Amino acid sequence: MTGGGDGGVGSGITGVDPQELWLRPAGPRRGRKPAFSREAITAAAVALADAEGLDAVTMRRVASQVGAGAMSLYSYAPDKETLLELMVDHVSGEPPLTTPLTGDWRTDLKAIACLQRALMLRHPWLPAALATRRTSGPNTLAFLERALAALRPTGLDGAAKLEVFAQLTGFVAGHVAHEIAQAAAARSPDRVAAEARYLAAVAADGHHPELAEALSAPGRPLDPKATFTRFLNRLIDGLDTG
Amino acid sequence: MTGGGDGGVGSGITGVDPQELWLRPAGPRRGRKPAFSREAITAAAVALADAEGLDAVTMRRVASQVGAGAMSLYSYAPDKETLLELMVDHVSGEPPLTTPLTGDWRTDLKAIACLQRALMLRHPWLPAALATRRTSGPNTLAFLERALAALRPTGLDGAAKLEVFAQLTGFVAGHVAHEIAQAAAARSPDRVAAEARYLAAVAADGHHPELAEALSAPGRPLDPKATFTRFLNRLIDGLDTG
DNA sequence: TATCATTCTCGTACACAGTACGAGAATAGG
DNA sequence: CCTATTCTCGTACTGTGTACGAGAATGATA
CATH class of the missing domain: 1.10.10.60 (Homeodomain-like)
Known part of the structure; x- marks a missing residue:
């Protein structure tokens, strides 16, 4: 050759x-x-x-x-798809996984989720990249290993632990994607105003009473970090060992 | 002109x-x-x-x-992006929203989530399409209106209700995406075998004890529908009115 | 009816994407 | 030296979204 x-x-x-x-x-x-x-x-x-x-x-x-x-x-x-996988694994190596686990799996799981969120906020393309792809590079696997270790006290079997981790990652990705979208929207007020005007018009037709009321509510800032931890707590505290 | x-x-x-x-x-x-x-x-x-x-x-x-x-x-x-939004709204009009609400917001929310899941299973591209896009077509808004109505008994304010709905949709999308990926993987056993072999090799290096154990567990089928309702129940039951 | 602005149709063309191909440059073993 | 191997990258092909604009169809107007 x-x-x-x-x-x-x-x-x-x-x-x-x-x-x-x-x-x-x-x-x-x-x-x-x-x-x-x-x-x-x-x-x-x-x-x-x-x-x-x-x-x-x-x-x-x-x-x-x-x-x-x-x-x-x-x-x-070999191709661009692989390059994207390399990218995912690359950034997955950023968070330090050195802190010892506490032994309380809920606490540890929340800490892991927070690491993931921080990572995704630093790399806003991550949620989108993860949505399609399944990566199994060393750094990704190290993350998984850590999550499995955190879940050990639950006594769940392997498949269940993997499910929980996938679900958690999906949740974080979804939330951060939402966060990012909102932040991006906030930087272009024209779009927001247009959307608001449109929604107001829809709500005014009488067929969307709930929407009308929801939009008329006082618009407070709604801290993303707080919302994240709130939902995270609900999700994780809702998990049980059964 | x-x-x-x-x-x-x-x-x-x-x-x-x-x-x-x-x-x-x-x-x-x-x-x-x-x-x-x-x-x-x-x-x-x-x-x-x-x-x-x-x-x-x-x-x-x-x-x-x-x-x-x-x-x-x-x-x-005007462009392809818009066509994709039209597609999302189009399929969002499929599920019948005629069944009256029960008044129990948890039950109603779960029913809505199940509708969403069925929809996404019928249109496997939906999760991916939703991940990037924000659509506000009539059918999408009808869906939202329904969810807000279901959440009325909670007494949450508008922004909070919108958050819950976004979170729920994100959860369903994430779960179905996972479901679909697994189903697709099951149809190409070569990939699965290769992945399993690779993961086994990684697990064998001793640095991934948890992973090794998780993989060695007996592989039962793990019904997707059941897993979905289980997680859904946990998520929704975990929500509170506070 | 003849005109005309309007609205839609779609062939052509362009910039840019991923990447197959393969010639040439660099390196290591013989 | 020679030769097999490995990497580099210009060229080129297919396929993408879509700008452009000529031509066809239509309703309003005179």
Whole structure:
């Protein structure tokens, strides 16, 4: 096979198993040396998404950000989907998982949820990225491991613990997505005013009495953090060991 | 203005307010008659998404499905984003909202959640579509109106009721997305086996004892419907009027 | 009826996406 | 040195959303 690059910095591009991506700590040491690194590429993609949103993450832009040609990225990830998975796992490594667990699973679970929320607020594209994708990189798995450890005192069986964690993550993602949307809306008052005007018009037709009343209520600020913890407490306190 | 079509079957394309879309029951009655209808186009897009997923919904494919040229769609919706909103609102009109409320807000809320779940199972693209979008079409608002009515006995104020509904919808979307992903995974056993093999390998390294144990547990089927109602009950019963 | 503004239809075209292909450069083992 | 291997990246193809604008159909007006 002369010319033609289907290799991939030991990325396991050709693997039958998609998970093979996460294995292979270092590929063989022959041939030309890699000019970049999966780490750097992923970091650049994350920075781009942080700054301009997920849609800004295109192969060409990531490549130019890192000083590479667009096609060079394919030596480090088989396709864009994989790059997104790398991004998710990358940021999942940010939160420090060093604090010891308290042993009270509700407390520990809440702490984990707060870590997740902070992470998603720092990377607003995360909820959207998680909605579609299922990632099993090392950092993601470390997070999962931590959650399972926190749930140990519940005595739930494996599948149930996994369910609870998935549910919790989904909840946090949903809430933060909502938070972000509201924050973004607050930065464009025109939209808000237009929406309010429209809803008022709908409510005025008499067919939506409840909506009319809900909108006429005094609009207090409604602190997102407080709302989050309130719902979180309700959700977690509502869980039982049965 | 001769030639050039920035009109739109009374769709309010030029509107400053995005919501203007939902107003305008019928546009002016001058000029050439529309050959299609927003309804038909939306229905075609929904059918396409149902059959082949959200990614299959491209302007060209929707157009050809309905027998139109691609660009004709822009007379009925200003852009693809709007078409997606139309799709969401379209399917939101499916569930019958005629059953009277019981007066017990927990029961009523659970019924609403079940309606939502059924809807999302019938249209598997809905969770993903809802994750990004905020829609305020008539059917969506009817749904919201119903939820607010159900929440009336709680005595919560408007903003709080809206929060609860958003949270509930997010929960259902998250759960159904998970359900769908699992069902899809079950249809491709290769992936599952590969993932299982990979996770087993990770668990075997000794750094993930909890994961190892969770995976070694006996794998029972875990009925999705039952899991859904279980979590739903916990979430709703956990809510209080305070 | 003839005119005309209006409204819709849709072929063409453009910018940009992901990425297949493959030639050339760099490296390590023989 | 040679040669197999690995990475780099220009070119090019397909497919996307959609701007543009010419042409067809329609209702109002004279």
